[in-house]
Amino acid sequence: MTDAMTDRIYDERHDRFHGFGAAGNQTLTVDESLRRDVERVLGKTMRLDVGGYEERMLCYASSRPGDDTVVLFTLAHCPYDCSRVSEIQVRARKREVRVLKKCASVPGVSRDIATESGLRLGMTANEVRAVLGSPQHVQKGLQGTMWFYGASVGLYMSHAEAVRRGYPQSECAPGQAYPGSTGFDKYIVVWLRQDRVTAWRVWLDWSL
Secondary structure, eight states, X not given: OOHHHHHHHHOGGGTEEEEEXXXXXXXXXXXXXXXXXXXXXXXXXXXXXXXXXXXGEEEEEEOSTTOOOEEEEEETTTTSOOOBEEEEEEXXXXXXXXXXXXXXXXXXXXXXXXXXXXXBTTOBHHHHHHHHOSOSEEEEETTEEEEEEEEEEEEEOOHHHHHHTTOGXXXXXXXXXXXXXXXXXXXXXXXXXXXXEEEEEEEEEEEO
């Protein structure tokens, strides 16, 4: 992968999702927002506990008439603190969300949610390329065509910063020094149907 592609995927504007809240003026951010931030903006909800991937999810569906948008938040490091949001996923079709009955119905979710970089529901394939470039992998499935983007990024993080972020891996064994340098894998997946975006997700996975 070229450095230009890594930089494009690493761009933190993909992590900031705007348009939440009844007035559409609230932002939630992958790897920065906590569960309490999500519930402050969208209201209280239960953490899904149905096994597998969903056991660490919060789910909200739009209560606005004619709006089928669903947003799912994955909480990092379960079953530890289950607080930091490691992934945000936006979907345009409620019937494709198998845990829909467990989602909170709220006015603070709508089809207008978009990332600061411009990812949004309904954009064309060419518009996606303008934001992310050509996908590294393409896969066709029942929910449309999936475009995959991924990058591994190394960087220095102080022990204080690792602790602030709430990562249990920051604890060192007796006599072992904190390594300092760390990294993360970042993934962006976009679903398209008939050349229009019907869903996307942004996910960060730290390796401390």
